[in-house]
Amino acid sequence: MHRRLVALASALLLPLVAAPVLTPADAAPAPAPTTAVAHQDRSGTPLARAAQRRKLIVRVLSNRADLVSEGDARVAVTAAKGVRLRSIRVFVGRREVTKRFAVRPTGRYEGIVRGLRVGRNVVTARWRGHRARAVVTNHPAGGPLFSGPQLKHYRCQATARDAQCNQPATYSLLYRSTNPLAAALQPYDRTNPPNDVATTTTDRGVRVPFIVRREDGFQDRDRYTILTLWQPGKPWAPWRPQRQFNGKVLVTHGGGCGASYSPGTPPLEDYSGTIPAETPGFTQSYVTALGKGFSVISTALDNTGHNCNVAMNAESLVMAKERFVERYGTIRYTIGTGCSGGSIAQHTVANAYPGIYQGLITTCSYPDTLTAGAQFADYHLMRRYFEDPSRWGPGVAWLPTQMADVEGHLTHLNAVVADEGLFKSALNPEDECGGTTAPVAGDPATRYDSEINPGGVRCSVLDLMVNLIGPRPSSVWTPQEKRAGRGFGGIPFANAGIQYGLEALKAGRITTAQFLDLNEKLGGLDVDSQPIAGRTVGDPASVARAYRTGLVNLATNLDQVAMINFGGPDPGLAHDYAHAFWTEERLRRDQGHTDNRVMWFGAVPLIGDLGWANDALVQMDRWLSRVERDGRAVPLARKVVQDKPADLTDRCTNVPGVGEVPGAGDEVDCVLPESLQLRLSTPREMAGDDVHNDRLSCRLTPLERSAYGFLLVPLTDAEWARLQAVFPRGVCDYSRPGLGSQPAQTWLAYADARGRVVHGGRNLPSVPAASGEGWSSPSFRGLLHR
Incomplete structure (x- = not known):
């Protein structure tokens, strides 16, 4: 439609x-708007006071001054008292553009500067020997x-x-x-x-x-x-x-x-x-x-x-x-x-x-994407093992409930849906994607094929992300990479050291034989998402860049946004509500609270309630309008929390009286058990990882036989030898952060001054003064400057 x-x-x-x-x-012209946010150039704001000292200030309203595009920018000139606005002349380089400026209904002297060349442009305002300028960097449309x-x-x-x-x-x-x-x-x-x-x-x-x-x-x-x-x-x-x-x-x-x-x-x-x-x-x-x-x-x-x-x-x-x-x-x-x-x-x-x-x-x-992707990669591998009984060892048999237990879900259906609907198409470089044509014998066309067109366009999202995560180093190139003459997008996750099913083994819900057989035969994935006998070790540089670039979201920079999340039970369980709790746990770890986020869980599958998208819009508008009116000189993160309406609280169901109890005033508190909200687990949690689910690649610690003292029947020498063969470099140490884990850097650019790629990004310079003000009301300012 x-x-x-x-x-x-x-x-x-x-x-x-x-x-x-x-x-x-x-x-007839429409009346001037009377928004709650008026820009007064001659007010007592810091910019106005600076203008009083300097007479003139040039401000780029429509963007960061170093990220302008399409050859134009909305520019305002702030003037001190005594400066006649209509007498100000404005230039781009030596070209006068004053005719594009006027005193606007807002009271500002501003205009749209056009004809900016790609690269550096200097916008200058002049009045009686006084001048001010701003450097505007323009980029192609x-x-x-x-x-x-x-x-x-x-x-x-x-x-x-x-x-x-x-x-x-x-x-x-x-x-x-x-x-x-x-x-x-x-x-x-x-x-x-x-x-x-x-x-x-x-x-x-x-x-x-x-x-x-x-x-x-x-x-x-x-x-x-x-x-x-x-x-x-x-x-x-x-x-x-x-x-x-x-x-x-x-x-x-x-x-x-x-x-x-x-x-x-x-x-x-x-x-x-x-x-x-x-x-x-x-x-x-x-x-x-x-x-x-x-x-x-x-x-x-x-x-x-x-x-x-x-x-x-x-x-x-x-x-x-x-x-x-x-x-x-x-x-x-x-x-x-x-x-x-x-x-x-x-x-x-x-x-x-x-x-x-x-x-x-x-x-x-x-x-x-990537932490969910690691979960779904585990499902992909488990499907190959669980759905092919011929791969099971002598005397090993798996019940459907045991498969689900190891996967951390109610049924094996989750693995099927996540794998078929999400993982395969995203990670398969030979998948059909827009703008490419499939190769055939004698005509390699444009799309990658591991046999007849290794140099073709790869439809894996890891290759789309190559500027961020970087290519694979030549030391690990596959024959296809060597034929293509380049490294493909790096592998930013690993499963080396993961003891799948460990928690089920500890609880006695699977046997030692099942645990050993699963971990021996699960294997890993190569750069083409094809199965390999050994575990996926990942590309360390790509793993670290995934965190640095924010592809893995540790929620370290979310304290200045208001959030409403809602959902419901997912029949396919690929979108189970547990993923909303991942964000919740990461926020709590970083901030010590989740007071800038509201969680709603309802009975309608997937979305909770048909009306919640509209209700959330109304509630978010209420919330932000209160922040907007808050003129206190306190951090924005504090305003977001303190200005949240008192009646905007968590909801646990949309069935009246179920899952909620009265709180203070008109508030309600959630009492619906998280199990009923489908806060389910993951294969990595069932291997001993924590609830944050943000470890792409774990640090290893040597195997210790004493760590399996919980078994009613101790490991035999033969079983211990098998375990050592599966984990020759050790097993995951979940007491330490994952390899490469680090907070995301903000406002990264992925090219140098000459346009050459910078894998993993470089920090953009500090935001040019007085730029990007058209993006938000004053109460929200400062976000661009982090």
Whole structure:
């Protein structure tokens, strides 16, 4: 339905009117907005006081000044008292651009500076011998900004104007119908307006027809979409938005984890598209947001099913937010929403690139890709063993309940679903992925094949992440890597030293013979995700980079975002609620509390409650609006916790009276046992690891025979010898952090000044002063500067 809607909408193109005014000025100007966040250049703010001392300050509002793209930037000049704003002259290099500046309805002297060259640009403001400047670094519209050298093989859309997939943006109108059976937004024909247009009242009390303008375009070689409530025929300028815009942005995400080498579709629907947009009686949360006056941003690259790379997720959102501020208006705060991979994108981007979001709404939750990937790799290997009884040793037989016990779940079904639905497609380099063609005998085409095209494009997400995790060193190259002349994306996880089933053995639920047989025959995976007899040892540099880059989310930078997570029982158990607790445990370890996160568990499979996506949006908006109004000079993390509404608490079920007891006032406390919330275990927990589930590769300790003193029948010499053969270098020592474990570095870039790749990233310089202010209200500032 989403593709059909895009096709219908794109047929109703609106003319592209040059910014700063985006619509024909054929109607009376809209009144200036009265948002809760006013930017007063001559106030007592630190910037204003600095301007008083220095007379002038040049500020880049639309982005970090060193990450500007598309050749333009929204710039403001702050002036001291006594400076006549209209007398200020502005230059880019030697080129005067003063005509693009004016005193805007906000009281600021600002404009959109255009024609920036790729690279360094100096924007200078002058007044009576005084001057101020800002260095603006511009990047191509096709990217990259900081994600590093782009994939060499890439197939643009047929309508692309150049090799970077650039083409002009298109505009269309949609509307919400008064017909309750028409749940999705419908195409709006301005030459023949429909007679069933609903009306909406925004959260600022503005009542308007429910008409939406949709902008579709290309940035970073992929698609983006911007939607906003729109009054046709009335002007909109970034410093004078139409009055129904409330200054808030919702970012929507898709699900899954995959790689693609061609443009995708920006996701909009809740729950990764599992509930179609046209479902009668169900309103997608992005539609609810639009009706309240929010704008909605989505990019194809923020969909992990299309692009499972945190740096590229973040980069696409940075570019889209810049465009939004330059063409639509400054942003008070940004809320993310999404299921499964949508939760991964939010969690990892917020942790590795703080400042992009102020609030996260996550469901079908995972904290990141790689720690769940390690769990699913274990399932993949266990399936090969458990589902092939011919591999079992003499006298060894496994009951289904024992298989599930070793895997840490209720049934073996979890391993099947996770492996088939998530792991195989994400890690298989020969899997079909967008922009590639399959090789056949005599025609290697573009896609990797281990036998006939080892130099082809690999569809494994590890190769998509190669700038982050790095390639494999030549010392471990496979024959395919040698034929290709390069190392493939590194293996960022290991299972060497893991004693699978140890906890079940200790509890007497499996026998010593089963324990030995499983660990002898489980094996590992090579760089092509093919089984090997020995254990996977991983590539140490890639393991460490996975933590450094934030691909593994230890939650060390999530203290300044508000979070609402909700979910329900998953019949397939690939999205069991335990993964939400992984994030909870990591937050508790890092912060000592989880007070900036709310957990809801309901009875509806996977999502808890059909209404919670919309309810969470409303509650998150309440929460952030309180933080926004908090002008105290205290850390933002403290505001997020202390400004959470008192009645916004954990929920344990959506069945009245079940799982909750009255608390203080109107609050309720959870009493539903975690077992009923499907806080299930994992193969690594059942091997002795802890509840954080964030150890990609363990440190080893020598085998000690005395460690098996819990056995009622001691190990025989033959059994001890078998165990030593399985673990020649030792077994996991869970009392020590995993190999390479470290907090994520924030705002990493994956290329040097010459554009050469820097595997594992380099820290971007400090944020240029007074840049990126258009991204959030003052109370949220500082995130970009971490």
